[in-house]
Amino acid sequence: MFGIPLPSVDWQALRFGQPDYLWLLAGPLVLLVVWAWQLIRRRADIRRYARHRAVPVRERFSYFGGLLFWLALLLATTSVILALARPQLVTTRVRRASIDLVVLQDGSTSMRVTDTPGDRWKRSMRFLKVLAETMRWDGDRIAMSAFARIATPQIRLTKDPNTFFFFIEHLEEPPFRVEDDASWDTNIEMGISWGMKLLAQDERVTGRKSVNAKAFLLLSDGQAWSGDVERALVTARQDGIPVYVVGVGTSSGGFIPEPRAEDPAKQPPPVYSRLDRESLARIAAVGGGRYMELDRERDVDIAVAVIDGVRKTARGGVEEGADDVYWAALALAAIFLLAGIAFVRDRAELALATAGAVAALVVVQLL
Secondary structure, eight states: OOSOOOOOOOGGGEEESSGGGGGGGHHHHHHHHHHHHHHHHHHHHHHHHHHTOSSOOOOOOOSSTTHHHHHHHHHHHHHHHHHHTOEEEEEEEEEOOOEEEEEEEEOSGGGGOOSSSSOHHHHHHHHHHHHHHHSOOSSOEEEEEEESSSEEEEEEEESOHHHHHHHHHHOOSOSSOTTSGGGSOOOHHHHHHHHHHHHHHHHHHHSSOOOSEEEEEEEESOOOOOHHHHHHHHHHHHTTOOEEEEEOSOSSOEEEOOOOOSSGGGOOOOEEEOOOHHHHHHHHHHTEEEEEEBTTBOHHHHHHHHHHHHHTTOOOEEEEEEEEOHHHHHHHHHHHHHHHHHTOOSHHHHHHHHHHHHHHHHHHHHO
16 A cells, blocks of 8 residues: 555465364354354344434444453464464575584504504594584584494494593593404404494484485504405495595504413514504595595694585585474464453453463463
């Protein structure tokens, strides 16, 4: 009328989270018909009264009489029922590119060598803390599995940084004891296989396949190249999972601590361990990732390189969501109740209005 555009509502975008409650609207609908019938009767009575007056006078009767309170109560009840049905507006959101990063941590006995501050294992944990601090944690998830000759999952895929920080701060040493034969080997093929199992387990638990870009992050001091490792890398690449490799250790190396034998004469000779850059770089090349090395680059630079490299392969896009708007229905119910109170004429109506307000508050608590 005045050239002001009115807001339009896309009713096709409206849906109800709990539509079973909508059948309750039959009650207010029936009462609304009764209310309209009462209004018609009132108007007819007023007209008959005016015709039978001997002297015509200006009509002093309100149009609705005491019926406005009941109309407000009906509208408030209808609004509360709509709120119970949880109205939602379907929206589209831009999905940010997120990642699922599985850390494959070498836990073999050679990781106890002290050629890095503390030892190689503790140096790895310090880097993982920096990695976790660098992640965005907005849709990103991380998991961890430790391996030697065998592998053990430590953390399933989680988007909770507190869970990850708790585990790495309490993993003060590898989960494999020096006395165990299983700790005296570096089976990277087993580590990659368990990484695949962690991703498969997440899909079984959540019931859906994650749309996040997936990658493995291998932290190790190296192992001899083998056909088993190559087959595991090929399988990972076929599933679109690159393998980033971070070397832990130095070229100078150090002796691997060995358990003390009961008979000193049977004590085996010490084993010397050096960082095997060649095998680790080859694993990164075949795995479609990149090789980096602790203490040759800053931890934060390595973390950023890994996260950005994986994120570049992630797919963003548009996804459908739903925003609850039941609060608007409750606000309407409150407005109708307040309007009804303004038309209250006796105590009975006031008591009903109070009961309606209490019922609305109960519904708010339930929602």
